[in-house]
Amino acid sequence: MRKNNTNTTTTTMAANSWIIALASTALITAVMIIMMRIKKHKRAVLPPGPRGLPILGNLHMLGDLPHQDLHKLSQKYGPIMHIRLGLVPTIVVSSPKAAELFLKTHDLVFSGRPSIQGSKYISYGRKGLAFAGYGPYWREIRKLCTLELFTSAKIEMFRAMRREEVGGLVEVVVVKGAAEDRRAVCVSEMVEKVVEDMTYRMVFGGKDDRFHFRPIINEVLAFAGGFNVGDYVPFLAPFDVQGLLPRMKAASKNFDVVIEKIIEEHIKDAKEQNGQVRDFIDVMLSLMESNSMKQVQFGKDNIKAIILDVLGAAMDTSVNVVNWAFAELLRHPKLMKRVQDELRDVVGMDRMVEETDLPKLNYLNMVIKETMRLHPVAPLLIPHESTEDITINGYFIPKKSRVIVNVWTIGRDPNAWSEDAEEFNPDRFIGIDMDFVGSHEFQLIPFGSGRRSCPGMQLGLVEVQLILAQLLHCFNWELPDGASPCDLDMSEKFNLTMARASSLHCIPSYRLNTLKTSKTT
Numbered sequence: 437m438r439k440n441n442t443n444t445t446t447t448t449m450a451a452n453s454w455i456i457a458l459a460s461t462a463l464i465t466a467v468m469i470i471m472m473r474i475k476k477h478k479r480a481v482l483p484p485g486p487r488g489l490p491i492l493g494n495l496h497m498l499g500d501l502p503h504q505d506l507h508k509l510s511q512k513y514g515p516i517m518h519i520r521l522g523l524v525p526t527i528v529v530s531s532p533k534a535a536e537l538f539l540k541t542h543d544l545v546f547s548g549r550p551s552i553q554g555s556k557y558i559s560y561g562r563k564g565l566a567f568a569g570y571g572p573y574w575r576e577i578r579k580l581c582t583l584e585l586f587t588s589a590k591i592e593m594f595r596a597m598r599r600e601e602v603g604g605l606v607e608v609v610v611v612k613g614a615a616e617d618r619r620a621v622c623v624s625e626m627v628e629k630v631v632e633d634m635t636y637r638m639v640f641g642g643k644d645d646r647f648h649f650r651p652i653i654n655e656v657l658a659f660a661g662g663f664n665v666g667d668y669v670p671f672l673a674p675f676d677v678q679g680l681l682p683r684m685k686a687a688s689k690n691f692d693v694v695i696e697k698i699i700e701e702h703i704k705d706a707k708e709q710n711g712q713v714r715d716f717i718d719v720m721l722s723l724m725e726s727n728s729m730k731q732v733q734f735g736k737d738n739i740k741a742i743i744l745d746v747l748g749a750a751m752d753t754s755v756n757v758v759n760w761a762f763a764e765l766l767r768h769p770k771l772m773k774r775v776q777d778e779l780r781d782v783v784g785m786d787r788m789v790e791e792t793d794l795p796k797l798n799y800l801n802m803v804i805k806e807t808m809r810l811h812p813v814a815p816l817l818i819p820h821e822s823t824e825d826i827t828i829n830g831y832f833i834p835k836k837s838r839v840i841v842n843v844w845t846i847g848r849d850p851n852a853w854s855e856d857a858e859e860f861n862p863d864r865f866i867g868i869d870m871d872f873v874g875s876h877e878f879q880l881i882p883f884g885s886g887r888r889s890c891p892g893m894q895l896g897l898v899e900v901q902l903i904l905a906q907l908l909h910c911f912n913w914e915l916p917d918g919a920s921p922c923d924l925d926m927s928e929k930f931n932l933t934m935a936r937a938s939s940l941h942c943i944p945s946y947r948l949n950t951l952k953t954s955k956t957t
């Protein structure tokens with residue numbers, strides 16, 4: 437008995453020594469790993485930046501126009517700057533060279549998107565594209581969008597629809613007599629309406645009274661672009677100090693009710709259509725039925741989230757480019773005349789512009805580039821997030837840092853654009869082969885660049901070119917009440933996208949020899 441007890445005690449002691457030895461080894465390894473990380477971090481310093489407050493960090497330094505506040509800070513701290521938004525380390529990138537490092541050289545590391553509190557409402561729990569984190573899900577959805585929705589074939593498929601809608605825009609101005617009576621019209625409202633209608637027809641196959649998606653799109657953009665304290669100071673999230681959540685919940689519920697009905701109608705109609713695809717919903721429903729996605733269980737929520745992304749991404753962006761270009765041309769009547777002279781030479785005065793004319797309108801295309809340089813519609817892109825620790829130019833950037841690329845500053849960089857960078861001068865593009873995604877030393881990137889760049893760029897550009905060309909070809913425009921072009925208000929309003937703070941009102945007068953619209957040609 438005693439012997440037995442002694443044996444058990446010896447076995448227990450041996451087991452204990454093993455446990456102690458293992459625990460000590462684990463502890464020493466853990467301490468060594470931590471020491472190595474500390475050492476690594478000590479060697480690599482964070483990029484320079486302003487000191488922040490406890491908890492809030494630098495949030496208090498950002499006002500209604502955060503791109504301008506960040507611009508001023510970057511003038512002091514340089515093109516790779518570190519700030520803290522609440523508890524979140526944030527890197528602000530503000531020069532073409534720095535943008536190339538983040539969006540090209542190390543694109544893979546910076547292709548993440550931060551998870552935001554509102555994603556439950558604005559993207560059905562990150563089931564769309566724009567707010568999905570980097571990984572197999574995002575890759576599969578991105579492939580769907582680029583191969584099935586925003587292809588050249590789809591852009592072509594909707595050409596007749598765009599012709600009809602933009603032709604209708606001209607008719608409204610003429611038929612309502614504004615051009616004849618020399619009455620001012622609200623150009624911003626007209627452009628917003630035509631882009632909305634084109635988007636609805638492309639996504640849903642029609643436009644009807646149920647589609648009042650503008651309010652939810654505004655809420656989505658406000659939530660995604662606004663600086664929601666809960667996203668930066670997680671322990672404050674449950675308190676919703678800015679009162680954003682109830683607004684968001686209501687908007688997303690309204691959207692869901694309408695979109696559910698529209699999808700159900702499409703499912704019913706599909707049976708009678710014999711598989712004929714009319715719009716984006718049809719495309720996605722056929723993918724849902726074929727069950728062909730490898731990584732993704734593709735269901736109705738995925739379709740809804742993608743639709744919400746497309747509406748958010750397509751409606752405000754093109755409208756803002758047209759509005760800013762129109763405003764710059766009103767401010768520079770000589771440049772407006774050059775665009776109109778080009779239209780007269782290329783298209784003639786006996787017919788309206790067709791999409792086949794667009795590639796020949798070189799000067800108009802330079803005007804659009806110059807507009808997007810000075811007035812990028814997403815001045816801070818959509819925030820990116822680093823997916824691992826990385827050291828760039830000797831600066832340590834921790835995993836899960838938010839990365840903001842200030843395209844607004846890049847478009848004004850005097851080293852890239854010379855001393856007249858603040859001037860609106862489309863001629864600066866003469867003889868320079870520069871695309872919109874950084875082909876020329878990353879100077880012009882209004883659609884971003886790399887993996888997360890805009891997949892709808894071609895579609896957006898066609899819409900912008902067509903609307904601008906048609907409005908400038910069919911009408912001469914002047915400001916009402918004898919206002920001087922240099923008095924035109926050019927203030928900005930930030931809501932993830934950057935709109936004009938005030939609407940554009942101007943007086944049209946008809947320019948073509950005959951009234952040939954979509955109905956008569």
Ligand code: HEM
Pocket residue numbers: 565566567578581586745746749750753754757813814817818819820882883884885887888889890891892893895896897900
């Ligand atoms: C002139 C019009 C447009 C401009 C200036 C524009 C600009 C942008 C920008 C700056 C981004 C973010 C890039 C980044 O974070 O690095 C983006 C993303 C996106 N855009 Fe556009 N866009 C336009 C039109 C469109 C259109 C017409 C569509 C679809 C019909 C679209 C769909 C998207 C989507 C889905 C994303 C998210 C991509 C992702 O996260 O993978 N955009 N766009």
